[in-house]
Amino acid sequence: MSALIVGTMALDTLETPFGAKADVLGGSAVHSGVAASFFTEVSIVAPIGEDFPQEHLDFLKSRKIDIDGLQKIKGETFRWSGYYEFDMNQAHTRETQLNVLTEFSPKLSPKLSSLPIVFLANLDPEIQLSIINQVKGPKLIAADTMDFWIKSKKDALYEVIKKVDFMLMNESEVRMFMETPNIPLAARRLLKLGVKSVIIKQGEHGALLFTENGHFSAPSYPQDTFKDPTGAGDSFAGGFIGYLAKSGDFSEENIRKALILGSTMASFNIEDFSLDRMRSLKQHEIIDRYNEFREFSKFEAIDNLW
Amino acid sequence: MSALIVGTMALDTLETPFGAKADVLGGSAVHSGVAASFFTEVSIVAPIGEDFPQEHLDFLKSRKIDIDGLQKIKGETFRWSGYYEFDMNQAHTRETQLNVLTEFSPKLSPKLSSLPIVFLANLDPEIQLSIINQVKGPKLIAADTMDFWIKSKKDALYEVIKKVDFMLMNESEVRMFMETPNIPLAARRLLKLGVKSVIIKQGEHGALLFTENGHFSAPSYPQDTFKDPTGAGDSFAGGFIGYLAKSGDFSEENIRKALILGSTMASFNIEDFSLDRMRSLKQHEIIDRYNEFREFSKFEAIDNLW
Numbered sequence: 127m128s129a130l131i132v133g134t135m136a137l138d139t140l141e142t143p144f145g146a147k148a149d150v151l152g153g154s155a156v157h158s159g160v161a162a163s164f165f166t167e168v169s170i171v172a173p174i175g176e177d178f179p180q181e182h183l184d185f186l187k188s189r190k191i192d193i194d195g196l197q198k199i200k201g202e203t204f205r206w207s208g209y210y211e212f213d214m215n216q217a218h219t220r221e222t223q224l225n226v227l228t229e230f231s232p233k234l235s236p237k238l239s240s241l242p243i244v245f246l247a248n249l250d251p252e253i254q255l256s257i258i259n260q261v262k263g264p265k266l267i268a269a270d271t272m273d274f275w276i277k278s279k280k281d282a283l284y285e286v287i288k289k290v291d292f293m294l295m296n297e298s299e300v301r302m303f304m305e306t307p308n309i310p311l312a313a314r315r316l317l318k319l320g321v322k323s324v325i326i327k328q329g330e331h332g333a334l335l336f337t338e339n340g341h342f343s344a345p346s347y348p349q350d351t352f353k354d355p356t357g358a359g360d361s362f363a364g365g366f367i368g369y370l371a372k373s374g375d376f377s378e379e380n381i382r383k384a385l386i387l388g389s390t391m392a393s394f395n396i397e398d399f400s401l402d403r404m405r406s407l408k409q410h411e412i413i414d415r416y417n418e419f420r421e422f423s424k425f426e427a428i429d430n431l432w
Numbered sequence: 433m434s435a436l437i438v439g440t441m442a443l444d445t446l447e448t449p450f451g452a453k454a455d456v457l458g459g460s461a462v463h464s465g466v467a468a469s470f471f472t473e474v475s476i477v478a479p480i481g482e483d484f485p486q487e488h489l490d491f492l493k494s495r496k497i498d499i500d501g502l503q504k505i506k507g508e509t510f511r512w513s514g515y516y517e518f519d520m521n522q523a524h525t526r527e528t529q530l531n532v533l534t535e536f537s538p539k540l541s542p543k544l545s546s547l548p549i550v551f552l553a554n555l556d557p558e559i560q561l562s563i564i565n566q567v568k569g570p571k572l573i574a575a576d577t578m579d580f581w582i583k584s585k586k587d588a589l590y591e592v593i594k595k596v597d598f599m600l601m602n603e604s605e606v607r608m609f610m611e612t613p614n615i616p617l618a619a620r621r622l623l624k625l626g627v628k629s630v631i632i633k634q635g636e637h638g639a640l641l642f643t644e645n646g647h648f649s650a651p652s653y654p655q656d657t658f659k660d661p662t663g664a665g666d667s668f669a670g671g672f673i674g675y676l677a678k679s680g681d682f683s684e685e686n687i688r689k690a691l692i693l694g695s696t697m698a699s700f701n702i703e704d705f706s707l708d709r710m711r712s713l714k715q716h717e718i719i720d721r722y723n724e725f726r727e728f729s730k731f732e733a734i735d736n737l738w
Contacts, residue, residue: 423729428722431718
């Protein structure tokens, strides 16, 4: 099945302990779309400014990503500038230039509105709602968000949550949003709001899945090479959605596989700046790392303890 | 096999979001010893003051723990007073009264010095070294520590690390000690110092094992009931050591099981204040939770992705 991904396309200026880069390719739709493109056909809807470099569009096309739904808007592309300190778990924003993002009002073509898998990447929840209202009978909708929207557009976010199959948040976001430090409790509160499944992104600690009757703890990966965390959550979501779209199997067993593939794609994405690692990534490397996740986390039953 | 555990016995005064307790049973040897006692015969060596309540000694005896090696010293028992805020991941110390701990200088009896499994619970690394020098050909030595010793007795801690099979630390401690935020890198630096295996305790995020050629990510448990984190790391270590002692099998496959049983014991210990949950804990509950860990973390191989 094909996936529709709606989010941002950005030019990022980044500084990490491993270097600094100016105006590199980024954005939630780009990181998630490229990760998903390793598994399935992807169409991206996002706004770009007149200054958006052609080479980045060419890169997306080289990944067979459909960019016909991009909305080119007069003005400059959305820009984020930030840095990471010694402990790269936390992004620090230097500057956010919304630019054309403030004018983004996506109208889906008939083709895009009928795509069966929909991922609403991190974006204004009011735009996420507008997309939910435009799509026609999708088989699966997943949505991501961030602390900025939890603080500024809580009501719209509540509406999004009621209408999606998977809500993705990171640990600090779900704690803030559900007003408890206890992650299982926060996840259950979120489920009560009407979402079918909650996925908690835990960065270097892996990921958690909560459904009404189920739970899954996806393991962490012992990451050696780690240069730039930007887009880790988006590439996680892209791998997750991309595999579900490809397989068309939404059983819990398969959702677990999809989460590990999400972690796999995130673990590659952070190995280099921007999406540079994704440019050389091969299918066999994805399978090898998935198998590493299995090797690193399996343990046997205990038959006879006493 | 029987286990020797050397550490502290304490009277803790605690405050968590779920209540406050004064002068309750605690200490690294107590939390680890009680957890280990569910699996194997345990002998505890620790100092107590003249004020140490008989009821606590009776509780340890009810767990079949050998307390002949306790050192009763003139003065008051070691006391720790602390609190946990909304997010219970971090203990805040109000007051530490070392009391008889400053006089502790354990001399092992011939019987205790020949026990095959040795756990050096959190304690002054100079005392840990003294125990290492007294034991006779143990099959396995594990040691725990804390930030206080990393800051104040780094050289002695380096010596301990060279001489043990398993070094246990929590995430922030190993980052501080090895001067890197990257946990896999920090663990490898620790291995280079001469320890055979490194275990990173991650609290609610599970635990990690690093050996020269191996890695294991133990999953987190979706903890519903969580009243008092005090002793979580000690009961984790106790379950780990206790199961290795019982099974006598130090293969990596079995070490993985031991880590999950450590997580299991910690997840029970934090359900109530002090060691209250351990007073009612049954063997079948331990097995059930171990099996939950398996259910919550398993995922299948992917045969044919492309």
